[in-house]
Amino acid sequence: MKAPIRVAITGAAGQIGYNLLFRIANGDMLGREQPIILQLLDIPPAQQALRGVAMELEDCAFPMLQQVITTDDARVAFRDAEVVLMVGAKPRGKGMERKDLLEANGAIFSEQGRILDEVAARHVKVLVVGNPANTNALIAMKNAPGLDPRNFSAMMRLDHNRAITQVALKLFQPIQDIKKMVIWGNHSGTQYPDLSHAEVRGRKVIDILRQNGWEEWSEKEFIPTVQKRGAAVIEARGLSSAASAANAAIGHVHDWLLHSHHNDWVTMSVPSDGSYGIPEGVLYGFPVTCRNGNYQIVKDLPISELGRKHMMDSYNELLGERELVKHLLR
Numbered sequence: 452m453k454a455p456i457r458v459a460i461t462g463a464a465g466q467i468g469y470n471l472l473f474r475i476a477n478g479d480m481l482g483r484e485q486p487i488i489l490q491l492l493d494i495p496p497a498q499q500a501l502r503g504v505a506m507e508l509e510d511c512a513f514p515m516l517q518q519v520i521t522t523d524d525a526r527v528a529f530r531d532a533e534v535v536l537m538v539g540a541k542p543r544g545k546g547m548e549r550k551d552l553l554e555a556n557g558a559i560f561s562e563q564g565r566i567l568d569e570v571a572a573r574h575v576k577v578l579v580v581g582n583p584a585n586t587n588a589l590i591a592m593k594n595a596p597g598l599d600p601r602n603f604s605a606m607m608r609l610d611h612n613r614a615i616t617q618v619a620l621k622l623f624q625p626i627q628d629i630k631k632m633v634i635w636g637n638h639s640g641t642q643y644p645d646l647s648h649a650e651v652r653g654r655k656v657i658d659i660l661r662q663n664g665w666e667e668w669s670e671k672e673f674i675p676t677v678q679k680r681g682a683a684v685i686e687a688r689g690l691s692s693a694a695s696a697a698n699a700a701i702g703h704v705h706d707w708l709l710h711s712h713h714n715d716w717v718t719m720s721v722p723s724d725g726s727y728g729i730p731e732g733v734l735y736g737f738p739v740t741c742r743n744g745n746y747q748i749v750k751d752l753p754i755s756e757l758g759r760k761h762m763m764d765s766y767n768e769l770l771g772e773r774e775l776v777k778h779l780l781r
């Protein structure tokens with residue numbers, strides 16, 4: 452039997468947590484042959500609820516779940532963790548400005564970054580889900596100088612999945628045939644869902660759209676629908692996306708640690724390395740291929756003038772966020 456992997460999850464008593472834990476314990480993220488230990492973190496008032504979730508996990512008798520640890524101490528949760536999903540974050544309260552939200556979450560992610568640096572496995576892979584995810588991930592990364600920056604990422608996979616489905620619905624094609632989608636930039640309203648590289652069974656999506664006289668669909672419908680999907684779900688459900696966010700987190704970590712599909716890529720927000728003219732210093736959504744815990748940014752995709760504008764708008768927003776939290780970046 453393989454050695455167990457310690458998976459730490461913050462905000463584990465929240466709604467995404469509830470949709471995430473059982474699927475991870477079932478092997479959806481790391482495979483059905485991989486024993487795991489879940490190390491669940493939440494704040495003190497959520498401990499009772501967290502214990503209830505742990506009881507339910509026990510009651511599932513998942514064969515690969517070796518242990519469940521619940522705690523309000525990040526040192527306990529992150530100790531020797533090889534995978535960390537940072538979901539816990541402060542939600543935007545009434546009358547709270549964006550700056551206040553960045554500040555409140557900055558405090559959480561700088562402290563948790565420092566603790567990761569102290570106690571997590573040196574090869575730990577970190578996915579930040581809690582919003583504002585890209586900048587929270589930057590803060591955690593900068594506060595963990597002993598860890599490889601390439602081991603920090605933020606979640607754009609939900610946006611990626613949303614975009615694929617919109618194309619599949621528009622063209623009446625199966626989901627699994629839509630390949631090479633990209634969401635550039637920030638996980639926010641400025642993100643750039645880009646279907647100019649997308650293909651359906653080898654044919655360019657833009658050619659099919661053009662053939663049908665739907666040239667304007669991308670700018671007028673597709674991009675705004677994907678950008679505003681989170682708000683539309685809140686409007687309809689009264690709560691933010693949880694099951695779909697958990698599903699995206701599982702897909703992100705699965706592909707990163709194991710592999711992305713042949714002849715396709717996924718979107719991950721990772722530290723910019725100058726690719727596509729996006730300067731270093733922010734976490735930015737790029738198309739990547741993954742294998743065995745490594746990712747490579749897909750290079751040299753042609754970018755239109757309008758596409759470049761969208762990409763820079765999102766980059767500039769990230770720069771603005773960075774400016775607001777610069778005192779937290781070591």
Ligand code: NAI
Nearest residue numbers: 462464465466467493494539540580581582584606609696
């Ligand atoms: P939730 O409010 O149901 O749960 C959040 C949990 O985090 C709560 O149990 C809370 O007690 C906990 N928490 C707060 N501060 C903490 C801290 N310092 N340490 C540990 N735990 C802490 O929220 P939900 O729906 O589970 O969403 C979590 C985050 O994910 C939010 O920031 C949300 O905006 C974000 N999100 C990100 C998406 C993405 O695509 N990147 C998609 C959907 C949500």
